[in-house]
Amino acid sequence: MLAGYETAHRVMHEDDDTRFRPTSEDTFIIEALSHEDPKPVFLTGDLNMRTKYPHERRALAQSGLTVVFFRKTFHNLPVHTQAMKLLKVWPDVVRATSRCRRPTAFEVTANGRLEQIGPTERL
Numbered sequence: 001m002l003a004g005y006e007t008a009h010r011v012m013h014e015d016d017d018t019r020f021r022p023t024s025e026d027t028f029i030i031e032a033l034s035h036e037d038p039k040p041v042f043l044t045g046d047l048n049m050r051t052k053y054p055h056e057r058r059a060l061a062q063s064g065l066t067v068v069f070f071r072k073t074f075h076n077l078p079v080h081t082q083a084m085k086l087l088k089v090w091p092d093v094v095r096a097t098s099r100c101r102r103p104t105a106f107e108v109t110a111n112g113r114l115e116q117i118g119p120t121e122r123l
Helices: 026-034 054-063 079-099
Strands: 041-044 066-070 104-108 114-119
Touching (some): 041 079, 066 079
Parallel strands (some): 066 104
8 A cells, every 4th residue: 555655765565575475584574674775664563573572673673774663553443544544644654764863663553643662773
């Protein structure tokens, strides 16, 4: 959906990247993205990367990537509501991630707000 909406930046789902398979480990994906120049902004609904799996949190912290997490409560919303809120918050995501002087972590709330967590290296 975002790829069709966003005209100034390239938006790509990992399923559309031939380097990745549905079985690709998150650490593999993070590592591959960390070597791109310029580094992409990594959007994910997988909060376990931040809260449950230390090796994934460490990979993100060392990646140099700016990351945007979608809170679990965001995913509990009906899909049409998610789409509406994502399109509404998208300009804030682009603006905030474009202004980062260093890799930063953000969260999108169920209310459709973008909140800064802090430097990615401190995850």
